[in-house]
Amino acid sequence: MQNEQLNLTQEWDKVFPPSDAVDHEKVTFHNRFGITLAADLYKPRGTNGTLPALAVSGPFGAVKEQSSGLYAQAMAERGFLTIAFDPSFTGESGGEPRFMNSPDINIEDFQAAVDYLSVRDDVDSERIGIIGVCGWGGMALAAAAADPRIKATVASTMYDMSRVAANGYFDSADSAEARNQARATVAAQRTADYRSGSYAMAGGVVDPLPEDAPDFVKDYHAYYKTPRGYHPRSLNSNDGWTVIGGSSLMNATLLGYIEEIENAVMIVHGEAAHSYYMGKDAFARLKGDNKEFVSIPGASHTDLYDGGEQNAIPWERITAFLTTHLV
Structure with missing residues:
Protein backbone atom coordinates (compact mmCIF):
# COMPACT_ATOMS: atom_id res chain seq x y z
CA MET A 1 0.00 0.00 0.00
CA GLN A 2 1.67 3.16 -1.22
CA ASN A 3 0.57 6.70 -1.84
CA GLU A 4 1.27 8.21 -5.25
CA GLN A 5 3.24 11.44 -5.18
CA LEU A 6 0.69 14.12 -6.02
CA ASN A 7 1.40 17.71 -7.04
CA LEU A 8 -0.52 19.59 -4.36
CA THR A 9 -1.11 23.32 -4.24
CA GLN A 10 0.20 24.64 -0.93
CA GLU A 11 -1.13 28.20 -0.99
CA TRP A 12 -4.69 28.92 0.16
CA ASP A 13 -6.88 28.74 -2.94
CA LYS A 14 -10.33 28.08 -1.46
CA VAL A 15 -13.48 30.02 -2.32
CA PHE A 16 -13.88 30.82 1.41
CA PRO A 17 -11.47 32.58 3.79
CA PRO A 18 -9.28 30.68 6.26
CA SER A 19 -10.28 30.50 9.91
CA ASP A 20 -8.03 31.80 12.66
CA ALA A 21 -9.40 29.09 14.96
CA HIS A 30 -5.14 5.79 -0.74
CA ASN A 31 -8.20 3.68 -1.44
CA ARG A 32 -8.34 -0.07 -2.05
CA PHE A 33 -8.14 0.47 -5.80
CA GLY A 34 -4.69 2.00 -5.37
CA ILE A 35 -5.82 5.55 -6.13
CA THR A 36 -4.24 8.27 -3.99
CA LEU A 37 -6.63 10.94 -2.78
CA ALA A 38 -5.79 14.52 -1.85
CA ALA A 39 -7.42 16.20 1.13
CA ASP A 40 -7.36 19.34 3.20
CA LEU A 41 -7.13 18.56 6.91
CA TYR A 42 -8.62 21.03 9.40
CA LYS A 43 -7.92 20.75 13.13
CA PRO A 44 -9.12 22.95 15.99
CA ARG A 45 -6.18 25.12 16.99
CA GLY A 46 -4.55 24.36 20.34
CA THR A 47 -6.19 20.97 20.93
CA ASN A 48 -4.50 17.97 22.48
CA GLY A 49 -5.39 14.29 22.72
CA THR A 50 -7.80 12.50 20.44
CA LEU A 51 -10.74 14.15 18.70
CA PRO A 52 -13.92 13.05 16.95
CA ALA A 53 -13.34 13.18 13.20
CA LEU A 54 -15.30 13.80 10.01
CA ALA A 55 -14.62 13.09 6.34
CA VAL A 56 -16.39 15.45 3.93
CA SER A 57 -16.92 15.44 0.17
CA GLY A 58 -19.21 16.87 -2.49
CA PRO A 59 -21.02 18.26 -4.34
CA PHE A 60 -20.88 15.93 -7.35
CA GLY A 61 -18.45 17.57 -9.77
CA ALA A 62 -17.07 20.02 -7.19
CA VAL A 63 -13.68 20.10 -5.46
CA LYS A 64 -12.54 20.36 -1.86
CA GLU A 65 -11.80 24.06 -2.26
CA GLN A 66 -15.53 24.69 -2.59
CA SER A 67 -18.46 23.55 -0.43
CA SER A 68 -16.90 20.48 1.20
CA GLY A 69 -13.94 22.52 2.44
CA LEU A 70 -16.28 25.10 3.92
CA TYR A 71 -18.15 22.36 5.80
CA ALA A 72 -14.89 20.79 6.96
CA GLN A 73 -13.45 24.06 8.25
CA ALA A 74 -16.71 25.07 9.94
CA MET A 75 -16.91 21.74 11.75
CA ALA A 76 -13.26 22.02 12.81
CA GLU A 77 -14.16 25.36 14.37
CA ARG A 78 -16.73 23.40 16.36
CA GLY A 79 -14.28 20.86 17.76
CA PHE A 80 -13.91 18.11 15.13
CA LEU A 81 -10.81 17.05 13.23
CA THR A 82 -11.95 17.04 9.61
CA ILE A 83 -10.77 16.26 6.11
CA ALA A 84 -12.33 17.46 2.86
CA PHE A 85 -11.17 15.28 -0.02
CA ASP A 86 -11.31 15.30 -3.79
CA PRO A 87 -12.93 12.12 -5.16
CA SER A 88 -10.96 9.77 -7.38
CA PHE A 89 -10.27 11.09 -10.90
CA THR A 90 -11.01 14.70 -9.92
CA GLY A 91 -9.35 17.76 -8.41
CA GLU A 92 -5.91 17.11 -6.95
CA SER A 93 -6.61 13.42 -6.37
CA GLY A 94 -5.16 10.67 -8.52
CA GLY A 95 -6.86 8.30 -10.93
CA GLU A 96 -6.69 8.03 -14.70
CA PRO A 97 -8.33 8.83 -17.03
CA ARG A 98 -9.56 12.06 -15.55
CA PHE A 99 -13.14 13.19 -14.92
CA MET A 100 -14.66 9.72 -14.69
CA ASN A 101 -17.15 8.61 -12.05
CA SER A 102 -17.68 5.21 -10.49
CA PRO A 103 -20.26 4.73 -7.73
CA ASP A 104 -18.28 1.78 -6.39
CA ILE A 105 -15.01 3.70 -6.29
CA ASN A 106 -16.63 6.81 -4.85
CA ILE A 107 -18.25 4.89 -1.99
CA GLU A 108 -14.81 3.38 -1.44
CA ASP A 109 -13.34 6.91 -1.35
CA PHE A 110 -15.43 7.63 1.75
CA GLN A 111 -14.41 4.33 3.33
CA ALA A 112 -10.75 5.04 2.53
CA ALA A 113 -11.10 8.39 4.27
CA VAL A 114 -12.35 6.49 7.32
CA ASP A 115 -9.34 4.16 7.02
CA TYR A 116 -7.03 7.16 7.09
CA LEU A 117 -8.74 8.87 10.00
CA SER A 118 -8.90 5.62 11.99
CA VAL A 119 -5.12 5.29 12.25
CA ARG A 120 -4.27 8.90 13.11
CA ASP A 121 -2.94 9.34 16.64
CA ASP A 122 -5.10 12.45 17.14
CA VAL A 123 -8.38 10.75 16.17
CA ASP A 124 -10.62 8.58 18.31
CA SER A 125 -11.35 5.73 15.88
CA GLU A 126 -14.68 5.05 17.60
CA ARG A 127 -15.91 8.58 16.87
CA ILE A 128 -15.76 8.99 13.09
CA GLY A 129 -18.54 10.39 10.93
CA ILE A 130 -18.99 11.64 7.37
CA ILE A 131 -20.70 14.56 5.63
CA GLY A 132 -21.78 14.35 2.01
CA VAL A 133 -23.05 17.36 0.07
CA CYS A 134 -25.39 17.14 -2.97
CA GLY A 135 -24.54 14.01 -4.99
CA TRP A 136 -22.13 13.01 -2.29
CA GLY A 137 -25.00 13.01 0.17
CA GLY A 138 -26.26 9.92 -1.60
CA MET A 139 -22.73 8.47 -1.67
CA ALA A 140 -22.52 9.12 2.08
CA LEU A 141 -25.71 7.15 2.76
CA ALA A 142 -24.39 4.30 0.62
CA ALA A 143 -21.09 4.36 2.51
CA ALA A 144 -22.91 4.37 5.84
CA ALA A 145 -24.87 1.30 4.77
CA ALA A 146 -21.63 -0.45 3.83
CA ASP A 147 -19.40 0.53 6.75
CA PRO A 148 -20.43 0.40 10.45
CA ARG A 149 -17.28 2.31 11.44
CA ILE A 150 -19.17 5.40 10.26
CA LYS A 151 -20.94 6.26 13.49
CA ALA A 152 -22.84 9.29 12.17
CA THR A 153 -23.70 10.56 8.69
CA VAL A 154 -24.94 13.95 7.52
CA ALA A 155 -26.34 14.23 3.98
CA SER A 156 -26.84 17.87 3.04
CA THR A 157 -29.00 18.92 0.05
CA MET A 158 -28.60 15.34 -1.14
CA TYR A 159 -29.00 13.86 -4.59
CA ASP A 160 -29.51 10.19 -5.30
CA MET A 161 -27.30 10.24 -8.39
CA SER A 162 -28.37 6.76 -9.51
CA ARG A 163 -32.04 7.77 -9.40
CA VAL A 164 -31.45 10.93 -11.43
CA ALA A 165 -29.28 9.07 -13.95
CA ALA A 166 -31.86 6.31 -14.43
CA ASN A 167 -35.11 8.27 -14.14
CA GLY A 168 -34.30 11.90 -14.93
CA TYR A 169 -35.29 14.83 -12.73
CA PHE A 170 -38.55 14.31 -10.84
CA ASP A 171 -38.62 10.76 -12.32
CA SER A 172 -39.82 12.30 -15.60
CA ALA A 173 -37.92 9.76 -17.72
CA ASP A 174 -38.62 6.64 -15.67
CA SER A 175 -39.21 4.16 -18.48
CA ALA A 176 -37.31 1.39 -20.21
CA GLU A 177 -37.66 3.29 -23.49
CA ALA A 178 -36.01 6.44 -22.09
CA ARG A 179 -33.22 4.49 -20.41
CA ASN A 180 -32.51 2.45 -23.52
CA GLN A 181 -32.31 5.62 -25.57
CA ALA A 182 -29.82 7.06 -23.09
CA ARG A 183 -27.81 3.83 -23.14
CA ALA A 184 -27.68 3.94 -26.93
CA THR A 185 -26.36 7.50 -26.81
CA VAL A 186 -23.62 6.52 -24.36
CA ALA A 187 -22.72 3.45 -26.42
CA ALA A 188 -22.33 5.54 -29.55
CA GLN A 189 -20.15 8.01 -27.66
CA ARG A 190 -17.94 5.19 -26.37
CA THR A 191 -17.31 4.07 -29.95
CA ALA A 192 -16.55 7.63 -31.05
CA ASP A 193 -14.20 8.19 -28.11
CA TYR A 194 -12.31 4.97 -28.74
CA ARG A 195 -11.95 5.83 -32.41
CA SER A 196 -10.63 9.31 -31.66
CA GLY A 197 -8.40 8.21 -28.80
CA SER A 198 -9.75 10.88 -26.45
CA TYR A 199 -12.81 11.43 -24.30
CA ALA A 200 -15.41 14.02 -25.26
CA MET A 201 -16.32 16.40 -22.46
CA ALA A 202 -19.90 17.00 -21.36
CA GLY A 203 -19.37 20.60 -20.29
CA GLY A 204 -19.89 21.99 -16.81
CA VAL A 205 -22.69 24.28 -15.71
CA VAL A 206 -24.15 25.95 -18.80
CA ASP A 207 -22.69 29.39 -19.52
CA PRO A 208 -24.02 31.76 -20.70
CA LEU A 209 -27.44 30.97 -19.29
CA PRO A 210 -30.31 30.59 -21.75
CA GLU A 211 -33.30 32.79 -20.99
CA ASP A 212 -35.51 29.77 -20.33
CA ALA A 213 -33.09 28.04 -17.95
CA PRO A 214 -34.83 26.44 -14.93
CA ASP A 215 -34.33 28.19 -11.63
CA PHE A 216 -32.10 25.44 -10.27
CA VAL A 217 -29.78 25.78 -13.27
CA LYS A 218 -29.61 29.52 -12.58
CA ASP A 219 -28.73 28.65 -8.98
CA TYR A 220 -25.91 26.37 -10.14
CA HIS A 221 -24.61 29.14 -12.40
CA ALA A 222 -24.72 31.64 -9.53
CA TYR A 223 -22.48 29.33 -7.48
CA TYR A 224 -20.12 27.64 -9.92
CA LYS A 225 -19.67 30.35 -12.54
CA THR A 226 -19.25 33.44 -10.36
CA PRO A 227 -16.64 34.48 -7.78
CA ARG A 228 -18.96 33.08 -5.11
CA GLY A 229 -17.92 29.52 -5.92
CA TYR A 230 -15.83 29.32 -9.10
CA HIS A 231 -12.66 27.25 -8.87
CA PRO A 232 -10.28 26.39 -11.73
CA ARG A 233 -10.13 22.70 -10.76
CA SER A 234 -13.88 22.29 -10.35
CA LEU A 235 -15.54 20.16 -13.02
CA ASN A 236 -18.83 22.01 -12.68
CA SER A 237 -17.10 25.38 -13.00
CA ASN A 238 -15.32 24.35 -16.19
CA ASP A 239 -15.63 21.49 -18.72
CA GLY A 240 -17.50 19.03 -16.53
CA TRP A 241 -17.28 15.25 -16.65
CA THR A 242 -16.49 13.24 -19.72
CA VAL A 243 -19.68 12.43 -21.64
CA ILE A 244 -19.43 8.77 -20.67
CA GLY A 245 -17.98 9.49 -17.22
CA GLY A 246 -21.10 8.87 -15.16
CA SER A 247 -22.78 6.26 -17.32
CA SER A 248 -22.46 3.49 -14.71
CA LEU A 249 -24.76 5.41 -12.38
CA MET A 250 -27.74 4.46 -14.52
CA ASN A 251 -27.25 0.78 -13.72
CA ALA A 252 -26.43 1.35 -10.04
CA THR A 253 -28.71 1.47 -7.01
CA LEU A 254 -26.85 3.65 -4.54
CA LEU A 255 -29.47 3.59 -1.80
CA GLY A 256 -30.36 -0.07 -2.05
CA TYR A 257 -29.69 -0.95 1.59
CA ILE A 258 -30.15 2.30 3.52
CA GLU A 259 -32.96 0.73 5.59
CA GLU A 260 -30.20 -1.31 7.24
CA ILE A 261 -28.13 1.64 8.49
CA GLU A 262 -28.04 1.19 12.24
CA ASN A 263 -25.91 4.23 13.08
CA ALA A 264 -27.11 7.83 13.19
CA VAL A 265 -28.16 9.74 10.05
CA MET A 266 -29.22 13.34 9.54
CA ILE A 267 -30.59 14.57 6.19
CA VAL A 268 -30.65 18.35 5.73
CA HIS A 269 -32.60 19.85 2.85
CA GLY A 270 -33.97 23.19 1.72
CA GLU A 271 -37.73 23.21 1.22
CA ALA A 272 -37.34 25.22 -2.00
CA ALA A 273 -34.72 22.86 -3.45
CA HIS A 274 -35.55 21.05 -6.68
CA SER A 275 -33.88 18.02 -5.07
CA TYR A 276 -36.05 18.10 -1.92
CA TYR A 277 -38.01 15.02 -2.98
CA MET A 278 -34.84 12.94 -2.98
CA GLY A 279 -34.01 13.83 0.61
CA LYS A 280 -37.58 13.24 1.80
CA ASP A 281 -37.85 9.89 0.01
CA ALA A 282 -34.50 8.69 1.36
CA PHE A 283 -35.36 9.71 4.91
CA ALA A 284 -38.70 7.89 4.75
CA ARG A 285 -36.80 4.64 4.25
CA LEU A 286 -34.48 5.04 7.25
CA LYS A 287 -35.25 3.15 10.45
CA GLY A 288 -34.51 3.85 14.10
CA ASP A 289 -34.82 6.72 16.53
CA ASN A 290 -31.32 8.02 15.72
CA LYS A 291 -32.42 9.47 12.36
CA GLU A 292 -33.26 13.14 11.86
CA PHE A 293 -34.62 15.21 8.95
CA VAL A 294 -33.95 18.96 8.98
CA SER A 295 -36.02 21.04 6.57
CA ILE A 296 -34.85 24.61 5.89
CA PRO A 297 -37.74 26.94 4.92
CA GLY A 298 -37.16 28.89 1.72
CA ALA A 299 -33.70 27.42 1.04
CA SER A 300 -32.73 26.32 -2.46
CA HIS A 301 -30.44 23.43 -3.34
CA THR A 302 -27.30 25.57 -3.61
CA ASP A 303 -28.12 27.62 -0.50
CA LEU A 304 -26.80 24.63 1.42
CA TYR A 305 -23.50 24.71 -0.49
CA ASP A 306 -22.32 27.81 1.34
CA GLY A 307 -25.33 29.19 3.20
CA GLY A 308 -26.50 31.52 0.43
CA GLU A 309 -27.90 34.94 1.26
CA GLN A 310 -29.89 33.64 4.23
CA ASN A 311 -27.06 31.65 5.88
CA ALA A 312 -29.18 28.56 5.41
CA ILE A 313 -26.76 25.90 6.67
CA PRO A 314 -27.98 24.87 10.17
CA TRP A 315 -24.52 24.63 11.73
CA GLU A 316 -25.74 24.34 15.29
CA ARG A 317 -28.24 21.58 14.45
CA ILE A 318 -25.53 19.66 12.62
CA THR A 319 -23.08 20.19 15.46
CA ALA A 320 -25.57 19.06 18.10
CA PHE A 321 -26.40 15.94 16.10
CA LEU A 322 -22.77 14.97 15.54
CA THR A 323 -21.82 15.81 19.12
CA THR A 324 -24.61 13.55 20.40
CA HIS A 325 -23.60 10.61 18.27
CA LEU A 326 -19.80 11.01 18.15
CA VAL A 327 -18.82 12.50 21.51
Whole structure:
Protein backbone atom coordinates (compact mmCIF):
# COMPACT_ATOMS: atom_id res chain seq x y z
CA MET A 1 0.00 0.00 0.00
CA GLN A 2 1.67 3.16 -1.22
CA ASN A 3 0.57 6.70 -1.84
CA GLU A 4 1.27 8.21 -5.25
CA GLN A 5 3.24 11.44 -5.18
CA LEU A 6 0.69 14.12 -6.02
CA ASN A 7 1.40 17.71 -7.04
CA LEU A 8 -0.52 19.59 -4.36
CA THR A 9 -1.11 23.32 -4.24
CA GLN A 10 0.20 24.64 -0.93
CA GLU A 11 -1.13 28.20 -0.99
CA TRP A 12 -4.69 28.92 0.16
CA ASP A 13 -6.88 28.74 -2.94
CA LYS A 14 -10.33 28.08 -1.46
CA VAL A 15 -13.48 30.02 -2.32
CA PHE A 16 -13.88 30.82 1.41
CA PRO A 17 -11.47 32.58 3.79
CA PRO A 18 -9.28 30.68 6.26
CA SER A 19 -10.28 30.50 9.91
CA ASP A 20 -8.03 31.80 12.66
CA ALA A 21 -9.40 29.09 14.96
CA VAL A 22 -8.24 26.19 12.80
CA ASP A 23 -4.91 24.69 11.69
CA HIS A 24 -4.81 23.52 8.07
CA GLU A 25 -2.57 21.16 6.12
CA LYS A 26 -2.65 19.06 2.96
CA VAL A 27 -2.68 15.26 3.37
CA THR A 28 -2.98 12.23 1.11
CA PHE A 29 -4.34 8.71 1.56
CA HIS A 30 -5.14 5.79 -0.74
CA ASN A 31 -8.20 3.68 -1.44
CA ARG A 32 -8.34 -0.07 -2.05
CA PHE A 33 -8.14 0.47 -5.80
CA GLY A 34 -4.69 2.00 -5.37
CA ILE A 35 -5.82 5.55 -6.13
CA THR A 36 -4.24 8.27 -3.99
CA LEU A 37 -6.63 10.94 -2.78
CA ALA A 38 -5.79 14.52 -1.85
CA ALA A 39 -7.42 16.20 1.13
CA ASP A 40 -7.36 19.34 3.20
CA LEU A 41 -7.13 18.56 6.91
CA TYR A 42 -8.62 21.03 9.40
CA LYS A 43 -7.92 20.75 13.13
CA PRO A 44 -9.12 22.95 15.99
CA ARG A 45 -6.18 25.12 16.99
CA GLY A 46 -4.55 24.36 20.34
CA THR A 47 -6.19 20.97 20.93
CA ASN A 48 -4.50 17.97 22.48
CA GLY A 49 -5.39 14.29 22.72
CA THR A 50 -7.80 12.50 20.44
CA LEU A 51 -10.74 14.15 18.70
CA PRO A 52 -13.92 13.05 16.95
CA ALA A 53 -13.34 13.18 13.20
CA LEU A 54 -15.30 13.80 10.01
CA ALA A 55 -14.62 13.09 6.34
CA VAL A 56 -16.39 15.45 3.93
CA SER A 57 -16.92 15.44 0.17
CA GLY A 58 -19.21 16.87 -2.49
CA PRO A 59 -21.02 18.26 -4.34
CA PHE A 60 -20.88 15.93 -7.35
CA GLY A 61 -18.45 17.57 -9.77
CA ALA A 62 -17.07 20.02 -7.19
CA VAL A 63 -13.68 20.10 -5.46
CA LYS A 64 -12.54 20.36 -1.86
CA GLU A 65 -11.80 24.06 -2.26
CA GLN A 66 -15.53 24.69 -2.59
CA SER A 67 -18.46 23.55 -0.43
CA SER A 68 -16.90 20.48 1.20
CA GLY A 69 -13.94 22.52 2.44
CA LEU A 70 -16.28 25.10 3.92
CA TYR A 71 -18.15 22.36 5.80
CA ALA A 72 -14.89 20.79 6.96
CA GLN A 73 -13.45 24.06 8.25
CA ALA A 74 -16.71 25.07 9.94
CA MET A 75 -16.91 21.74 11.75
CA ALA A 76 -13.26 22.02 12.81
CA GLU A 77 -14.16 25.36 14.37
CA ARG A 78 -16.73 23.40 16.36
CA GLY A 79 -14.28 20.86 17.76
CA PHE A 80 -13.91 18.11 15.13
CA LEU A 81 -10.81 17.05 13.23
CA THR A 82 -11.95 17.04 9.61
CA ILE A 83 -10.77 16.26 6.11
CA ALA A 84 -12.33 17.46 2.86
CA PHE A 85 -11.17 15.28 -0.02
CA ASP A 86 -11.31 15.30 -3.79
CA PRO A 87 -12.93 12.12 -5.16
CA SER A 88 -10.96 9.77 -7.38
CA PHE A 89 -10.27 11.09 -10.90
CA THR A 90 -11.01 14.70 -9.92
CA GLY A 91 -9.35 17.76 -8.41
CA GLU A 92 -5.91 17.11 -6.95
CA SER A 93 -6.61 13.42 -6.37
CA GLY A 94 -5.16 10.67 -8.52
CA GLY A 95 -6.86 8.30 -10.93
CA GLU A 96 -6.69 8.03 -14.70
CA PRO A 97 -8.33 8.83 -17.03
CA ARG A 98 -9.56 12.06 -15.55
CA PHE A 99 -13.14 13.19 -14.92
CA MET A 100 -14.66 9.72 -14.69
CA ASN A 101 -17.15 8.61 -12.05
CA SER A 102 -17.68 5.21 -10.49
CA PRO A 103 -20.26 4.73 -7.73
CA ASP A 104 -18.28 1.78 -6.39
CA ILE A 105 -15.01 3.70 -6.29
CA ASN A 106 -16.63 6.81 -4.85
CA ILE A 107 -18.25 4.89 -1.99
CA GLU A 108 -14.81 3.38 -1.44
CA ASP A 109 -13.34 6.91 -1.35
CA PHE A 110 -15.43 7.63 1.75
CA GLN A 111 -14.41 4.33 3.33
CA ALA A 112 -10.75 5.04 2.53
CA ALA A 113 -11.10 8.39 4.27
CA VAL A 114 -12.35 6.49 7.32
CA ASP A 115 -9.34 4.16 7.02
CA TYR A 116 -7.03 7.16 7.09
CA LEU A 117 -8.74 8.87 10.00
CA SER A 118 -8.90 5.62 11.99
CA VAL A 119 -5.12 5.29 12.25
CA ARG A 120 -4.27 8.90 13.11
CA ASP A 121 -2.94 9.34 16.64
CA ASP A 122 -5.10 12.45 17.14
CA VAL A 123 -8.38 10.75 16.17
CA ASP A 124 -10.62 8.58 18.31
CA SER A 125 -11.35 5.73 15.88
CA GLU A 126 -14.68 5.05 17.60
CA ARG A 127 -15.91 8.58 16.87
CA ILE A 128 -15.76 8.99 13.09
CA GLY A 129 -18.54 10.39 10.93
CA ILE A 130 -18.99 11.64 7.37
CA ILE A 131 -20.70 14.56 5.63
CA GLY A 132 -21.78 14.35 2.01
CA VAL A 133 -23.05 17.36 0.07
CA CYS A 134 -25.39 17.14 -2.97
CA GLY A 135 -24.54 14.01 -4.99
CA TRP A 136 -22.13 13.01 -2.29
CA GLY A 137 -25.00 13.01 0.17
CA GLY A 138 -26.26 9.92 -1.60
CA MET A 139 -22.73 8.47 -1.67
CA ALA A 140 -22.52 9.12 2.08
CA LEU A 141 -25.71 7.15 2.76
CA ALA A 142 -24.39 4.30 0.62
CA ALA A 143 -21.09 4.36 2.51
CA ALA A 144 -22.91 4.37 5.84
CA ALA A 145 -24.87 1.30 4.77
CA ALA A 146 -21.63 -0.45 3.83
CA ASP A 147 -19.40 0.53 6.75
CA PRO A 148 -20.43 0.40 10.45
CA ARG A 149 -17.28 2.31 11.44
CA ILE A 150 -19.17 5.40 10.26
CA LYS A 151 -20.94 6.26 13.49
CA ALA A 152 -22.84 9.29 12.17
CA THR A 153 -23.70 10.56 8.69
CA VAL A 154 -24.94 13.95 7.52
CA ALA A 155 -26.34 14.23 3.98
CA SER A 156 -26.84 17.87 3.04
CA THR A 157 -29.00 18.92 0.05
CA MET A 158 -28.60 15.34 -1.14
CA TYR A 159 -29.00 13.86 -4.59
CA ASP A 160 -29.51 10.19 -5.30
CA MET A 161 -27.30 10.24 -8.39
CA SER A 162 -28.37 6.76 -9.51
CA ARG A 163 -32.04 7.77 -9.40
CA VAL A 164 -31.45 10.93 -11.43
CA ALA A 165 -29.28 9.07 -13.95
CA ALA A 166 -31.86 6.31 -14.43
CA ASN A 167 -35.11 8.27 -14.14
CA GLY A 168 -34.30 11.90 -14.93
CA TYR A 169 -35.29 14.83 -12.73
CA PHE A 170 -38.55 14.31 -10.84
CA ASP A 171 -38.62 10.76 -12.32
CA SER A 172 -39.82 12.30 -15.60
CA ALA A 173 -37.92 9.76 -17.72
CA ASP A 174 -38.62 6.64 -15.67
CA SER A 175 -39.21 4.16 -18.48
CA ALA A 176 -37.31 1.39 -20.21
CA GLU A 177 -37.66 3.29 -23.49
CA ALA A 178 -36.01 6.44 -22.09
CA ARG A 179 -33.22 4.49 -20.41
CA ASN A 180 -32.51 2.45 -23.52
CA GLN A 181 -32.31 5.62 -25.57
CA ALA A 182 -29.82 7.06 -23.09
CA ARG A 183 -27.81 3.83 -23.14
CA ALA A 184 -27.68 3.94 -26.93
CA THR A 185 -26.36 7.50 -26.81
CA VAL A 186 -23.62 6.52 -24.36
CA ALA A 187 -22.72 3.45 -26.42
CA ALA A 188 -22.33 5.54 -29.55
CA GLN A 189 -20.15 8.01 -27.66
CA ARG A 190 -17.94 5.19 -26.37
CA THR A 191 -17.31 4.07 -29.95
CA ALA A 192 -16.55 7.63 -31.05
CA ASP A 193 -14.20 8.19 -28.11
CA TYR A 194 -12.31 4.97 -28.74
CA ARG A 195 -11.95 5.83 -32.41
CA SER A 196 -10.63 9.31 -31.66
CA GLY A 197 -8.40 8.21 -28.80
CA SER A 198 -9.75 10.88 -26.45
CA TYR A 199 -12.81 11.43 -24.30
CA ALA A 200 -15.41 14.02 -25.26
CA MET A 201 -16.32 16.40 -22.46
CA ALA A 202 -19.90 17.00 -21.36
CA GLY A 203 -19.37 20.60 -20.29
CA GLY A 204 -19.89 21.99 -16.81
CA VAL A 205 -22.69 24.28 -15.71
CA VAL A 206 -24.15 25.95 -18.80
CA ASP A 207 -22.69 29.39 -19.52
CA PRO A 208 -24.02 31.76 -20.70
CA LEU A 209 -27.44 30.97 -19.29
CA PRO A 210 -30.31 30.59 -21.75
CA GLU A 211 -33.30 32.79 -20.99
CA ASP A 212 -35.51 29.77 -20.33
CA ALA A 213 -33.09 28.04 -17.95
CA PRO A 214 -34.83 26.44 -14.93
CA ASP A 215 -34.33 28.19 -11.63
CA PHE A 216 -32.10 25.44 -10.27
CA VAL A 217 -29.78 25.78 -13.27
CA LYS A 218 -29.61 29.52 -12.58
CA ASP A 219 -28.73 28.65 -8.98
CA TYR A 220 -25.91 26.37 -10.14
CA HIS A 221 -24.61 29.14 -12.40
CA ALA A 222 -24.72 31.64 -9.53
CA TYR A 223 -22.48 29.33 -7.48
CA TYR A 224 -20.12 27.64 -9.92
CA LYS A 225 -19.67 30.35 -12.54
CA THR A 226 -19.25 33.44 -10.36
CA PRO A 227 -16.64 34.48 -7.78
CA ARG A 228 -18.96 33.08 -5.11
CA GLY A 229 -17.92 29.52 -5.92
CA TYR A 230 -15.83 29.32 -9.10
CA HIS A 231 -12.66 27.25 -8.87
CA PRO A 232 -10.28 26.39 -11.73
CA ARG A 233 -10.13 22.70 -10.76
CA SER A 234 -13.88 22.29 -10.35
CA LEU A 235 -15.54 20.16 -13.02
CA ASN A 236 -18.83 22.01 -12.68
CA SER A 237 -17.10 25.38 -13.00
CA ASN A 238 -15.32 24.35 -16.19
CA ASP A 239 -15.63 21.49 -18.72
CA GLY A 240 -17.50 19.03 -16.53
CA TRP A 241 -17.28 15.25 -16.65
CA THR A 242 -16.49 13.24 -19.72
CA VAL A 243 -19.68 12.43 -21.64
CA ILE A 244 -19.43 8.77 -20.67
CA GLY A 245 -17.98 9.49 -17.22
CA GLY A 246 -21.10 8.87 -15.16
CA SER A 247 -22.78 6.26 -17.32
CA SER A 248 -22.46 3.49 -14.71
CA LEU A 249 -24.76 5.41 -12.38
CA MET A 250 -27.74 4.46 -14.52
CA ASN A 251 -27.25 0.78 -13.72
CA ALA A 252 -26.43 1.35 -10.04
CA THR A 253 -28.71 1.47 -7.01
CA LEU A 254 -26.85 3.65 -4.54
CA LEU A 255 -29.47 3.59 -1.80
CA GLY A 256 -30.36 -0.07 -2.05
CA TYR A 257 -29.69 -0.95 1.59
CA ILE A 258 -30.15 2.30 3.52
CA GLU A 259 -32.96 0.73 5.59
CA GLU A 260 -30.20 -1.31 7.24
CA ILE A 261 -28.13 1.64 8.49
CA GLU A 262 -28.04 1.19 12.24
CA ASN A 263 -25.91 4.23 13.08
CA ALA A 264 -27.11 7.83 13.19
CA VAL A 265 -28.16 9.74 10.05
CA MET A 266 -29.22 13.34 9.54
CA ILE A 267 -30.59 14.57 6.19
CA VAL A 268 -30.65 18.35 5.73
CA HIS A 269 -32.60 19.85 2.85
CA GLY A 270 -33.97 23.19 1.72
CA GLU A 271 -37.73 23.21 1.22
CA ALA A 272 -37.34 25.22 -2.00
CA ALA A 273 -34.72 22.86 -3.45
CA HIS A 274 -35.55 21.05 -6.68
CA SER A 275 -33.88 18.02 -5.07
CA TYR A 276 -36.05 18.10 -1.92
CA TYR A 277 -38.01 15.02 -2.98
CA MET A 278 -34.84 12.94 -2.98
CA GLY A 279 -34.01 13.83 0.61
CA LYS A 280 -37.58 13.24 1.80
CA ASP A 281 -37.85 9.89 0.01
CA ALA A 282 -34.50 8.69 1.36
CA PHE A 283 -35.36 9.71 4.91
CA ALA A 284 -38.70 7.89 4.75
CA ARG A 285 -36.80 4.64 4.25
CA LEU A 286 -34.48 5.04 7.25
CA LYS A 287 -35.25 3.15 10.45
CA GLY A 288 -34.51 3.85 14.10
CA ASP A 289 -34.82 6.72 16.53
CA ASN A 290 -31.32 8.02 15.72
CA LYS A 291 -32.42 9.47 12.36
CA GLU A 292 -33.26 13.14 11.86
CA PHE A 293 -34.62 15.21 8.95
CA VAL A 294 -33.95 18.96 8.98
CA SER A 295 -36.02 21.04 6.57
CA ILE A 296 -34.85 24.61 5.89
CA PRO A 297 -37.74 26.94 4.92
CA GLY A 298 -37.16 28.89 1.72
CA ALA A 299 -33.70 27.42 1.04
CA SER A 300 -32.73 26.32 -2.46
CA HIS A 301 -30.44 23.43 -3.34
CA THR A 302 -27.30 25.57 -3.61
CA ASP A 303 -28.12 27.62 -0.50
CA LEU A 304 -26.80 24.63 1.42
CA TYR A 305 -23.50 24.71 -0.49
CA ASP A 306 -22.32 27.81 1.34
CA GLY A 307 -25.33 29.19 3.20
CA GLY A 308 -26.50 31.52 0.43
CA GLU A 309 -27.90 34.94 1.26
CA GLN A 310 -29.89 33.64 4.23
CA ASN A 311 -27.06 31.65 5.88
CA ALA A 312 -29.18 28.56 5.41
CA ILE A 313 -26.76 25.90 6.67
CA PRO A 314 -27.98 24.87 10.17
CA TRP A 315 -24.52 24.63 11.73
CA GLU A 316 -25.74 24.34 15.29
CA ARG A 317 -28.24 21.58 14.45
CA ILE A 318 -25.53 19.66 12.62
CA THR A 319 -23.08 20.19 15.46
CA ALA A 320 -25.57 19.06 18.10
CA PHE A 321 -26.40 15.94 16.10
CA LEU A 322 -22.77 14.97 15.54
CA THR A 323 -21.82 15.81 19.12
CA THR A 324 -24.61 13.55 20.40
CA HIS A 325 -23.60 10.61 18.27
CA LEU A 326 -19.80 11.01 18.15
CA VAL A 327 -18.82 12.50 21.51
